[in-house]
Amino acid sequence: MFRIRRVFDANLPADRQAVAFAQEVLRSQFQLLSEDEVEKLPGLLREPVRHGFRTVLFVAERASELLGFATVLHFTDVGFSYLDFMSVRPRLTGGGVGGALYEQVREDARQDSPLGLFFECLPDEETLCADPATLRQNAARLRFYERYGARPIVGTAYETPLTPDSDCPPYLVWDALARGRKLRQGPARQVARAILERKYKGSCPPSYVNLVVNSFRDDPVRLRPPRYVTAHRAGLDAAPGSPILTVVNDLHDIHHVRERGYVEAPARVSSILKALEAAGLSAQARPRHYGEAYIRAVHEGGFVDYLRRMCAALPPGKSLYPYVFPIRNAARPPKEMPVRAGYYCIDTFTPLNKNAWLAARRAVDCGLTAADAALSGRRLSYALVRPPGHHAERRAFGGFCYLNTAAVVADHLSRHGRVALLDIDYHHGNGHQDIFYRRADVLTVSIHGHPNFAYPYFSGFADERGEGEGLGANVNLPLAENVDGGAYVEALKKAIRRVDRFAPDYLVVSLGLDPAKGDPTGTWSLSGRDFAVNGAMLGALSLPTVVVQEGGYRIRTLGANARHFFSGLAKGAGETR
Incomplete structure (x- = not known):
């Protein structure tokens, strides 16, 4: 078993250790990140006003072993959360740590983010990403998130490369957190602008920001149709066309x-x-x-125990109808199990039987x-x-x-x-x-x-x-x-x-x-x-x-x-x- 805890700063020794672990994973698994970006993490936790969002670090740990982490940015003035990074130790991939982290991130976003949870994910289309191995990794990530209902926003210029020689420009993915709501054009534009101007502060010129923001023309925005998950997480043989x-x-x-x-x-x-x-x-x-x-x-536990035990004790084909109702002394139920049926029943015509x-x-x-x-x-x-x-x-x-x-x-x-x-x-x-x-x-x-x-x-x-x-x-x-x-x-x-x-x-x-x-x-x-x-x-x-x-x-x-x-x-x- 493992637990997931929030880290809001790096003041305590255990929190410093968690931050160092996250930085170690960032260096080893996100090689395109610069050292300056990795070193920023403690400052992001410590100074939310300066950066325009509040950063929370989630760490999954078992005893003294750190298993995985996620960093989430809360843009409280706009009303959304942004999943920045999520990763687990390589040997733990597929062990449920990633799923537990993401579910915790979603639960956290439900409390603070009426617009839902957003994040970027590298594309799974050959026209946007040339390397086959990278494509497979991207598809696996998008398949994972699609299980939760999170899908890329389509019909915008968000995938426009920042420079002409850039490869694998990311999708903007939206998880509505199962609220059944649509994302309107106005809030979507605010989200895109906040990400580009604050998270990527100084990297995106105003002309690029305006190009992307103004490309959100659908109202509500459109999501890509499910590509990987056809039967939802409930396990099931449900045909997508059946309502x-x-x-x-x-x-x-x-x-x-x-x-x-x-x-x-x-x-x-x-x-x-x-x-x-x-x-x-x-x-x-x-x-x-x-x-x-x-x-x-x-x-109530005693009621559940009684139902299970009494039904199991009855012979096949036998029905037990309540006939004594001890309303005068509810604190002392009858000792005989069959007589006790009236202690837990509101009428005389609902029988207990084996099944x-x-x-x-x-x-x-x-x-x-x-x-x-x-x-x-x-x-x-x-x-x-x-x-x-x-x-x-x-x-x-x-x-x-x-x-x-x-x-x-x-x-x-x-x-x-x-x-x-x-x-x-x-x-x-x-x-x-x-x-x-x-x-x-x-x-x-x-x-x-x-x-x-x-x-x-x-x-x-x-x-x-x-x-x-x-x-x-x-x-x-x-x-x-x-x-x-x-x-x-x-x-x-x-x-x-x-x-x-x-x-x-x-x-x-x-x-x-x-x-x-x-x-x-x-x-x-x-x-x-x-x-x-x-x-x-x-x-x-x-x-x-x-x-x-x-x-x-x-x-x-x-x-x-x-x-x-x-x-x-x-x-x-x-x-x-």
Whole structure:
């Protein structure tokens, strides 16, 4: 294991050692650098005002061994970060140090740089670089950065050589940090001017600077199409032309409660998937496996342990329904494991069985795979999962839900920016509310049937607005028993206005298709056309969006309604082919 730390100056012995290490690597691996440029590093750290930017050195170290470094320039007045150099010891190439350094640089830029992260990268085109060996190295670097969504800006004169005999003029590469935003012409010109005039102070004549700056004519700027990465970092077989990256729970059908009236059935997934594939909307992706730490970040450890152990202890085909609810003494749960089910459950109709944990655990894997696709630059991703999850609270299951996949996704994404979690299921997302009620970094909004008549009955009232730091970050929009598409749109407009004010970096949608006409668990009357309108409104937010499947139980229309929703979502986001 290794750690990455920031170095802001060279006053302490350990920091002087880190600076000396970076200089040693610069001399050995960047031979075109002059000794004067290498010797400048301590001064860059020490005197930000003089140079017009603040320099931070990141070093990766294991015990007393220094493994790699990166230097980042923060142009705070313009609002961007610039990755100046990044390198690791040669024998460590491919060992994960470079990736960890770059991820740390990106995280640092997210905090301070609304315009994102910029850097120069030597070209991978023969017309700009003649040496085959250098071309291969350049292509490898660009392939590495493209995995994170960073691509060269095209259609400008940035690659114009400073002198006629110069070879390999660099691209200007932009990493939007998965924010889903476009780079406008004006800010792009400011970025180019700041780099040329401050980083290369004295090297670029004003005529050259103006030539390059004025060549940014596209608004927004254009990025080069992906050249190396076609399936994003989530690991996947996603076709680039398909707008919705779909991660299907490949273990969902092992959880099948065959008792009469249990509508949460495997046919739900197959009907949706068939409709999306027929419409050309879906590119399937294999779910990756993630550790339990992601689950325990939103669910209490004792609850997670109980679910896993109790499900594993049940014989195949046996369902355990809660029947004792120890509300009088929550501090002393029953000793018998089967009786303890009511200690962790909110209703009497959600059973535990041998496969409930396995299916719910795999649903979380699917959600996290979709989330990582969003972090890698995918605009629209969809975790097509069952069992659903939005009724699962920090320490309770119920409503067909065992683990809260959407909450795990939102918590994971919140480490990379602000997240809005919008629940459009017919039933209140009590699990989301319970988990994030005291947090300000995740906005939870739920449109649902009023708890006076709709499950789960005890939560979802309009005056439940959050507590502590989270006050105002929980929004409930309870609606009447009879709602048509027009009334729903008005509620969705309110929800979207609240999301806009929050200005999130990511949107997580808990998609319930149970507002549909005829759904056995709801009372509303939305049609396929209504779902298309709703999807388009959400797509128009232009945010990296992860959709997690929740309810929707009328198999006859389920697939068509999903197709309408995702068609609208892709169209609203501008992702249609």
